[in-house]
Each structure stands twice: as C-alpha cells, then as structure tokens.
Amino acid sequence: MAKKRSEVADIDRSLYDFTYGEEGFERLDAGLTPDIVREISERKEEPAWMLDFRLKSLEIYLKKSGPTWGPDISGLDMDNIVTYVKPNTDQRSDWESVPDDIKDTFERLGIPEAERSYLAGVGAQYDSELVYHNMQDTAAKMGIVYSGIEEALHEPKWEALIRERFMTLIPPTDHKFAALHGAVWSGGSFVYVPAGTKLDFPLQSYFRLNAKGAGQFEHTLIIVEDDADLHFIEGCSAPKYNVANLHAGAVELFVGRRAHLRYSTIENWSKNMYNLNTKRARVEEAGEIEWISGSFGSHVGYLYPMSILAGRRAKSSFTGITFAGAGQNLDTGCKVVLAAPETTATVETKGISKGGGIQTFRSSIVATPEATGSAATVSCSSLMLDADSRSDTIPAMDIRAKNVDIGHEATIGRIGDDKIFYLMSRGISEEEARTMIVNGFASPVSKELPLEYAVEMNNLIKLEMEGAVG
Amino acid sequence: MTVQATPLLSLAGVTASVDEKAILHGIDLEVAAGETHVLMGPNGAGKSTMGHVIMGDPVYTLDAGAITFDGEDISELSCDKRSRAGLFLSFQAPVEISGVPLSSFLRASIAGRPGLEMKGREFRRRVKELAAELDMDVSYLNRELGVGFSGGEKKKVEMLQLLLLQPKLAILDETDSGLDVDALSVVSRGMDAYRRTTDGSLLIITHNTRILEHLHVDRVHVMVGGRIVREGDAELIPWIDEHGFESFEREAAGVPMEA
Numbered sequence: 086m087a088k089k090r091s092e093v094a095d096i097d098r099s100l101y102d103f104t105y106g107e108e109g110f111e112r113l114d115a116g117l118t119p120d121i122v123r124e125i126s127e128r129k130e131e132p133a134w135m136l137d138f139r140l141k142s143l144e145i146y147l148k149k150s151g152p153t154w155g156p157d158i159s160g161l162d163m164d165n166i167v168t169y170v171k172p173n174t175d176q177r178s179d180w181e182s183v184p185d186d187i188k189d190t191f192e193r194l195g196i197p198e199a200e201r202s203y204l205a206g207v208g209a210q211y212d213s214e215l216v217y218h219n220m221q222d223t224a225a226k227m228g229i230v231y232s233g234i235e236e237a238l239h240e241p242k243w244e245a246l247i248r249e250r251f252m253t254l255i256p257p258t259d260h261k262f263a264a265l266h267g268a269v270w271s272g273g274s275f276v277y278v279p280a281g282t283k284l285d286f287p288l289q290s291y292f293r294l295n296a297k298g299a300g301q302f303e304h305t306l307i308i309v310e311d312d313a314d315l316h317f318i319e320g321c322s323a324p325k326y327n328v329a330n331l332h333a334g335a336v337e338l339f340v341g342r343r344a345h346l347r348y349s350t351i352e353n354w355s356k357n358m359y360n361l362n363t364k365r366a367r368v369e370e371a372g373e374i375e376w377i378s379g380s381f382g383s384h385v386g387y388l389y390p391m392s393i394l395a396g397r398r399a400k401s402s403f404t405g406i407t408f409a410g411a412g413q414n415l416d417t418g419c420k421v422v423l424a425a426p427e428t429t430a431t432v433e434t435k436g437i438s439k440g441g442g443i444q445t446f447r448s449s450i451v452a453t454p455e456a457t458g459s460a461a462t463v464s465c466s467s468l469m470l471d472a473d474s475r476s477d478t479i480p481a482m483d484i485r486a487k488n489v490d491i492g493h494e495a496t497i498g499r500i501g502d503d504k505i506f507y508l509m510s511r512g513i514s515e516e517e518a519r520t521m522i523v524n525g526f527a528s529p530v531s532k533e534l535p536l537e538y539a540v541e542m543n544n545l546i547k548l549e550m551e552g553a554v555g
Numbered sequence: 556m557t558v559q560a561t562p563l564l565s566l567a568g569v570t571a572s573v574d575e576k577a578i579l580h581g582i583d584l585e586v587a588a589g590e591t592h593v594l595m596g597p598n599g600a601g602k603s604t605m606g607h608v609i610m611g612d613p614v615y616t617l618d619a620g621a622i623t624f625d626g627e628d629i630s631e632l633s634c635d636k637r638s639r640a641g642l643f644l645s646f647q648a649p650v651e652i653s654g655v656p657l658s659s660f661l662r663a664s665i666a667g668r669p670g671l672e673m674k675g676r677e678f679r680r681r682v683k684e685l686a687a688e689l690d691m692d693v694s695y696l697n698r699e700l701g702v703g704f705s706g707g708e709k710k711k712v713e714m715l716q717l718l719l720l721q722p723k724l725a726i727l728d729e730t731d732s733g734l735d736v737d738a739l740s741v742v743s744r745g746m747d748a749y750r751r752t753t754d755g756s757l758l759i760i761t762h763n764t765r766i767l768e769h770l771h772v773d774r775v776h777v778m779v780g781g782r783i784v785r786e787g788d789a790e791l792i793p794w795i796d797e798h799g800f801e802s803f804e805r806e807a808a809g810v811p812m813e814a
Binding site: 501502503504506507508509510511512513514515517518521522524525526527528529 | 607610611612613614633634635637638639643644646649650652653654655659660663664665668699700716720
C-alpha cells in the first residue's frame with residue numbers, strides 16, 4: 086500500500102524507504118545521483134548490464150541540456166526529479182484523493198462506479214489482474230509473449246533479446262529526456278509476436294499500467310516478427326493524475342518483414358503534466374507501421390512518433406489528433422525516415438486549439454540517398470475555436486534521394502459562422518453545433534479507433550467543448 | 556384577401572445591416588397562417604438578407620424594428636430557438652460539414668422537439684418515406700453533410716428537412732434555383748408535399764417565376780434596394796414575367812411610384 090503525500094515539494098524520507106543516512110538524503114534533495122540509480126536497479130534485481138546502461142545514461146543526462154526549441158518547460162521542477170523517479174510515491178491510493186475533475190470525467194463518460202475506481206488505479210487489484218490475465222492467456226496460447234518488461238528481463242531467453250534491442254531505436258544520447266529515461270526507466274510492457282502469428286484482438290496496455298502502478302518512465306518494447314500482425318493500444322484514456330508532473334516514457338517498436346503493427350494511443354494526462362514521451366518504430370522490408378495518436382491531456386507535450394523505414398517497400402501511416410485547451414501547449418507531430426527504396430509514408434493530422442491553448446504540428450520527413458522511388462504525403466489541418474487560441478504548422482523535409490515524391494498540404498482555419506448558423510437554424514444549440522463540427526473534424530481519427538475508444542474520444546471532445554460558448 | 560386578427564409572421568419597420576452597411580430599410584410584412592407569399596426582386600435587392608434576418612443570422616444586425624412570430628417577439632431570440640418556435644429557412648447554398656453523417660445531423664435537428672423526436676427505427680422509417688417522396692436515395696443518409704453533394708442533391712436534403720421538421724412557416728430561399736431544372740423540380744415536389752401534409756405558411760424568395768407555376772400564391776412582395784416597393788396578389792407574377800423589375804427599379808431610383 087502506497088503512502089500518501091500531500092505535495093511534491095514535501096520531502097518525507099520515509100516515503101522512499103531509503104537506507105541512506107542524512108548525507109544521502111541531502112543528495113536526494115538536490116537531484117539524481119548514481120546512488121539513486123543503483124538503488125532503483127537493485128530493487129528491481131536487474132542484470133548488471135542494465136545497471137551499467139542506467140549509469141551511462143545518467144552521465145549523458147547530467148551533461149545534456151534540455152530542448153532549445155518548442156514549448157517552454159521551465160515550469161518543470163527538475164530539482165525534484167527524484168520525487169518522480171521513486172516508485173509508489175506517485176499514485177494516489179484511495180478514491181477520495183482522486184481530483185474532482187477526473188471523477189467528473191468518469192461520471193460523465195458513464196463509466197460504472199466499479200470500473201471507475203479500477204481505471205483510477207484505486208480499485209481492487211483482483212479484477213484488473215483477472216482481465217489482464219485473460220488477455221495474456223489467449224495471447225500465450227498463440228505463442229505471443231505479453232508481460233511486464235521487468236518480468237521479461239528475468240527470463241534468460243527474453244533478457245538476451247531485450248539486451249539486443251533495448252534503447253537502440255532511442256539511444257540515451259538522443260536527447261536529455263531519453264537519457265533520463267535510460268537512467269531511471271521503470272515498468273512498461275514487453276510484447277513478442279512470433280513470425281507468422283496474427284492476433285485478431287488488440288492488446289491493451291492500461292490493464293498493465295494500472296495494475297502495476299507503472300507510469301512516469303515506462304518502457305514499451307514490442308517485437309513483431311516477419312509476417313506477424315498486432316494491434317496494441319497504449320494507456321487509453323486511463324487518467325493519470327499523478328502527483329509528479331513529468332512523463333518521459335519510451336516506446337520502441339520493431340516490425341519485421343511483411344509484418345504489420347498498429348499502435349494506438351489516446352493520451353489524457355492531467356493538465357499539470359509535462360509529457361516528453363519518445364516513440365519510434367523500425368520497419369523492415371514490406372512491413373507496415375500504423376500510428377493512431379490522440380493527445381488531449383498534459384500541460385506541455387512534446388510528442389513525435391517516428392518511423393524508420395529500413396526495408397524496401399516498408400510503409401508508415403500516421404493518423405493523429407491533438408486538442409489543446411486552456412493552459413495547454415501541445416507540440417505534436419511525427420517523423421519519418423525513408424531509408425530504403427520504394428518506401429511510402431502518409432501523415433494525416435488534425436489539431437484543435439481552444440481557450441487560449443497552443444497547438445503546434447511539427448513534422449519531419451527525411452529521405453536518405455537509398456530512398457529512390459519512395460513517396461510521402463503530409464496533410465495537416467487545424468481548427469482554432471476562438472481568437473485567443475493558436476495553431477501552427479512547422480513542416481520540415483530533407484530529401485537526399487532522387488525520384489522521391491513528397492507532398493505537403495496544410496490548412497488552418499476557424500469554424501465558419503455560416504456552418505454554425507446553418508446548424509442552429511435547424512434547432513441545434515450553439516454549443517452542440519460547435520461540438521458536432523469538432524467531432525466531424527476529428528472523425529478521420531476516431532473512425533480508426535475501436536468503437537469503444539471512438540465513443541470515448543467523442544465524449545472527451547464533448548467534455549472539452551462544454552462551456553466553449555462564451 | 557382574408558384578414559386575420561394576428562398574422563403568423565410580422566415584420567414591423569425592420570432595418571438591418573451587415574458590417575455597418577444598411578441593407579434593409581424599414582420592412583413591413585405580414586404572413587398569415589396557411590398563406591403562400593412570394594418575395595421577388597432583382598439581384599442584390601436584399602431578399603436573401605431578409606430571409607436570414609427573419610431566421611436570426613448573427614451576421615446581420617437588427618438596427619430597428621421588430622419581428623413577431625406566432626404571437627411572440629422573436630427579435631432577440633437566437634436562431635436555434637427560432638427554429639424550435641416553428642420557423643424554417645432553406646438555404647440557397649447549404650454548407651458542407653465534413654465528418655458529420657447526414658443522419659446524425661437530422662437526428663440532432665429533431666431531438667427534444669415535442670411530437671417530432673423519434674426512436675431509431677421510427678426515424679429510419681420516416682426518413683425513408685420522405686426520401687421516397689423526393690426521389691432521393693437513402694444512401695445519402697450515411698454521407699457527410701453536404702460534402703460532395705451536387706446542387707440538386709443539396710436541394711433534396713433541404714426539402715427533406717422541411718418535411719421532417721414540419722415548420723409553421725418555411726422561408727425558401729430559391730434565388731438561383733431557376734438555373735437548374737433538377738433543383739427546380741425538387742423544390743416543387745418539396746413544396747407540394749409540405750402544403751399537402753401541413754397547414755404551414757410559405758415565403759418563397761425568388762426572381763424566377765417558373766418555380767411558382769402550379770402553386771397557389773396569396774401575396775406577392777417586390778423588393779428593390781432593401782425596400783418593399785410593391786405588393787399585390789398573384790396577378791403580379793405574370794406581369795413581372797413580362798416586364799421584369801426595371802419599372803420598379805426606376806421608381807425606386809426617384810420616379811414617383813404608381814398606386
């Protein structure tokens with residue numbers, strides 16, 4: 086049972102269950118140290134190579150500076166980083182302490198009481214474990230491994246595979262938060278789909294996230310072997326209202342030859358969160374990665390899932406929606422590296438800003454000299470719901486191959502008064518009219534989602550739109 | 556002409572502008588229950604504006620005057636409330652709203668209206684009936700509202716809404732319908748069905764008289780330069796057909812108006 090804390094700044098040594106003396110505590114207060122990293126590793130009983138990896142990452146972390154572009158993250162309390170790192174300090178453990186706006190969201194989404202407390206991470210572990218184990222059993226019968234990545238590290242067979250792949254797509258040298266992740270990562274999923282295996286229902290990670298209390302620095306590693314097929318849904322709508330305000334997870338996806346992976350996320354972090362998540366996929370010959378990404382929560386977000394199309398005719402498609410409301414600055418988009426002949430990529434994004442929110446779409450398409458005969462199209466449209474809000478588009482293209490076909494189109498607009506008038510002239514209220522238009526705008530994304538998530542996304546938009554009419 | 560105690564729709568001294576540019580200058584107009592009126596006039600006379608002002612389009616400012624509907628002053632009501640009070644405006648150029656299926660939009664438009672709200676199966680049956688009446692393919696219902704619809708298809712959707720909502724008074728803005736034979740026949744069918752199934756009033760805005768064939772018209776209003784310059788019975792229609800609006804425009808330009 087986790088102990089309760091009233092606020093982040095309030096350092097109570099007993100919470101961390103540390104064995105250090107007063108001296109160690111001083112260092113803990115100041116920031117991240119090798120001792121803390123060792124402590125994390127030890128607690129997890131990890132192999133020595135992982136500890137080495139963590140320590141090297143820490144060195145890089147301490148040397149690197151943060152991003153000099155994108156939204157301001159000066160409000161992120163890096164001195165207190167250690168309070169985000171220790172497990173069990175950041176999850177509230179009773180229904181009463183769940184913030185009212187989250188409770189309210191559950192209420193209005195119509196989620197039953199039992200399920201609400203479960204989604205909030207305070208429900209009976211038994212139920213969630215059961216659902217998770219059912220899913221795991223079915224997958225296991227097909228030879229699919231779906232487990233916690235920490236558990237998998239304790240299996241020699243998977244340990245070798247993890248060691249071979251872990252943070253190779255996202256090396257700690259990539260950026261400061263990748264380095265931080267390498268040093269302090271904790272929890273997350275490991276999925277292995279053997280060659281030729283096709284799973285016909287999606288694996289959903291929130292069962293894991295909630296049950297295991299993972300969250301801030303989770304690492305997801307998915308390997309889909311040749312000719313296999315998987316749909317993975319990450320942390321969908323599980324509201325994450327953690328005390329800590331930094332999320333620096335990492336997702337690494339390996340898609341084999343002719344394999345297919347669809348990776349769906351609807352992120353609805355609480356609005357004090359700095360979401361600095363990194364996601365990457367490497368796709369081999371004729372393989373395909375499909376990203377479906379919805380970003381609703383967070384105070385500040387930097388999120389650009391990246392596809393590396395490493396094999397001939399590899400494909401990537403990215404469908405994303407970002408909704409930035411009051412107090413939110415969400416910088417999202419995607420990156421594609423066309424690194425082999427005849428690869429194709431499509432990017433379709435929708436951005437919505439409201440109540441002074443800032444939504445930026447940032448994309449990068451890189452074609453290496455090997456990418457002859459490749460094609461990429463980027464299409465993004467943004468909708469600003471009022472004069473205070475802002476939407477920007479920052480596309481980048483770096484084309485070093487011949488015979489590459491790249492297209493980009495961007496539209497930024499507002500809801501036309503004529504559309505509102507038309508709907509209202511049919512007896513529809515202004516708020517409902519706006520919600521209807523925004524939902525319609527978002528539909529290219531929602532129709533890609535499994536039904537229950539599409540319904541949930543529409544409800545989220547509806548909640549965001551309430552009171553939109555001044 | 557029948558005289559009714561309280562007209563269904565009444566405009567008294569309606570003066571309206573857009574971006575501080577005055578368009579309507581003191582319009583007086585009354586439509587009684589069950590009557591069919593026609594508003595005619597040359598291009599740019601302000602006819603469509605009047606339709607929008609009656610419906611409550613916030614683009615226009617009502618600078619003076621009052622609009623009364625069904626015994627209530629609706630001058631300050633938002634257009635959704637005017638719709639729910641029983642007013643309807645068919646659009647010259649209906650909008651396109653991507654991602655919103657026509658059927659969802661229709662459901663939203665009847666939701667919460669006493670006597671009109673229907674359950675799923677009943678709704679589908681009703682819409683099917685109306686679609687048949689308008690010779691409209693039911694597959695329209697799954698399409699995104701207005702997106703990729705031809706002019707004639709858009710008109711069918713407008714008429715479908717007219718028949719579904721059964722307003723007390725429908726303003727049909729058909730300024731350019733004469734340009735398209737298909738659209739014209741759709742509107743005629745819609746009007747016929749509306750007259751047959753309700754005792755509602757019609758205010759048809761047009762400068763083309765073909766749309767008025769086979770229709771019993773109670774009153775004709777001629778608008779020039781944002782003013783009603785002539786009113787009369789159905790006899791005025793063939794006269795306009797023959798002479799056009801030039802004489803009215805000359806009068807409006809300063810030549811005294813004949814009685």
